Amino acid sequence: MREKIEISGENLRNFQSNIYKEYLLTNGMGSFSSGNPNGNYSRQYHGLFVRSYNSPINRYMALYKLEETFRGRNLGVYKKIEGGKEILKRGDNYLYRFTQAPFPKLEYNIENIALEKEIIMGNMRDAVGVKYYVDSIEEIVVDLFMNFRDSHNLNEELVLDYEIESEDGIYSISLNGEKMYLYTDGNIELVKSEEETENFFGEKENEVTRKGIVYDLAIEDRGEKSLDSCKRVFKIKFKGKNEYNFIASYEKLNSYRDLDLIRYNEIKRLEELLDKENSNVFYNNLRVSADKFITLKKMNEGRTIVAGYPWFNDWGRDTMIAFTGLVLCTERYDEAKLILKTFKEYCDKGMLPNNFPDSEDATPAYNTIDGTLWYFYGVHKYLEYTKDYKFVQEELFETLEDILEWHIKGTRYNIQVDKKDGLLSGGDEKTQLTWMDVKYKGYAVTPRWGKAVEINALWYNALKIFQDICIKFRKDFKYTEYLELFEKNFEKTFLNEEGYLNDYVTPNDINKQIRPNQIFAVSLPYRILSKTTEKKVVDIVKEKLLTPYGLKSLENEDKDFIGEYRGNLYKRDIAYHQGTVWSWLIGHFIDAYTNVYGEINIDKYLKYLKDHYYLDAGLGSISEIFDGEEPYRGKGCYAQAWSIGEVLRVYKEKNIKNK
Structure with missing residues (x-):
């Protein structure tokens, strides 16, 4: 096969x-x-x-x-x-x-x-x-x-x-x-x-x-x-x-x-990893490729996900984004539980580790605002695939509640809910807490501090997911006021006069750069925008950011756009989120597009990534990033967990069975 x-x-x-x-x-x-x-x-x-x-x-x-x-x-x-x-x-x-x-x-x-x-x-x-x-x-x-x-x-x-x-x-x-x-x-x-x-x-x-x-x-x-x-x-x-x-x-x-x-x-x-009921050869190849990233976590004899080969270790954000495709879509439910428990064990002050340093006795780094929120998405998907509410109730419920409590009262890096509008804020101009996380010699290339658009889409989903869990377990949901406040203020804060969403808002500034982060307000399970706004968001992302290999991190017309990821560390860091294409984003673009327009020909959007999988860079895998301009050559890690995970997830969830 x-x-x-x-x-x-x-x-x-x-x-x-x-x-x-x-x-x-x-x-x-x-x-x-x-x-x-x-x-x-x-x-x-x-x-x-x-x-x-x-x-x-x-x-x-x-x-x-x-x-x-x-x-x-x-x-x-x-x-x-x-x-x-x-x-x-x-x-x-x-x-x-x-x-x-x-x-x-x-x-x-x-x-x-x-x-x-x-x-x-x-x-x-x-x-x-x-x-x-x-x-x-x-x-x-x-x-x-x-x-x-x-x-x-x-x-x-x-x-x-x-x-x-x-x-x-x-x-x-x-x-x-x-x-x-x-x-x-x-x-x-x-x-x-x-x-x-x-x-x-x-x-x-x-x-x-x-x-x-x-x-x-x-x-x-x-x-x-x-x-x-x-x-x-x-x-x-x-x-x-x-x-x-x-x-x-x-x-x-x-x-x-x-x-x-x-x-x-x-x-x-490896033969046992194949889905015998699905004749799509590429999908089954992806299932085998997913296996390369799931690995032993020796520190606690659990399981984790390597973010990318050949140089990344396991990262909290990458693990939770790749989790659905690599582990749930391949029916590895026992390992899914071990991964969720592994990261629960390292939850501290309501935050999951951003990454584990390359040393046995090093302290995990907790410099992420979104990695923890993606954990709620992972739990939601775990329940969607397994209906295993008992595991979540017995093993994860208290941790999920603790995370919400810390985010409301405040934790590291000024991460805290604004009591005036219900939106989640964090960081300052010197920090790099979102997935656009490059920092070079103290300089945050894309600081994205204050209230970032995808962070708040994830925060809203965290509240809604926990609300559903509380209803299922017949427990009191204590955060209704924050939900209602958020729902009144999200679109008001982020929707600009051009019809798309601001990338982030600080006390003194509104960043209107056209970036892919707004797509999560339309792709995540719980959406908050009006149908008209959703359509405008999807349309501008498709027009300005969509490439054959994923979404650009910044539109070409922006003065900060850099089309090629190449050169010394400084040049690469500067380009990393300033136009570079990220293949993992294709999954959420497809979700958002289908949410707005209904069924689409997914193979059309994945054709070039499929060719890349067989012929270029990591043979039998998908690169971390691609240049922002043609010929869009694969760069970064030649085998990236969330790149494989997201392509695998949309194939599974959109039920693609044709060859």
């Missing part, structure tokens, strides 16, 4: 185009494997085994890569700087096909002999495996490269702190105080430094240390330093069979044969 992701021929051997295409495997424990389909690494985050030591945070490069040599041809692909010259190693000249169904597989043809390399990860298995298939019993030599470092950093000077042991013929590498065991049916041996030689031209052969590695995406898109290094630590020789296994595992295994069981179980598990 699942379509196969495939790149072949010259498309695969075009080095430049493939630096923008990336595969991803995850293990449900915060770890992942990622790279380019031609065997290259165009990011510092690419690696055979990027392991999370405290799921889903503290990710380290546990195992950098494996490179093969067959029939005298080295199949490695990389770019490096040496002696002031750029050197490009092109082992992909022998590569004729890349597929991902479900595991990434690179297929080579060397003198009419086929060699296949398949990369494997299993759910809740702290391991990565590589399986080789070859139409010959000739020798394959595989070099194992290490580059142990934090995934966010580089290892330019090649500082490697590890110990190697051998017990009963099984090698292990001690990293970060833990052992990674190496299992293989090949002959594995340590590499000695004297193996490195030079040829007639002074070029290194059999290099042990490789320095000056260049990651193109770091330079081209992110304007970052990009010189890394790695060391060839082991050599594995395979000979005499047609199929071979290699596993690097933090669990002790029986033998290299365990890889076959891991592979079989993972394929079976």
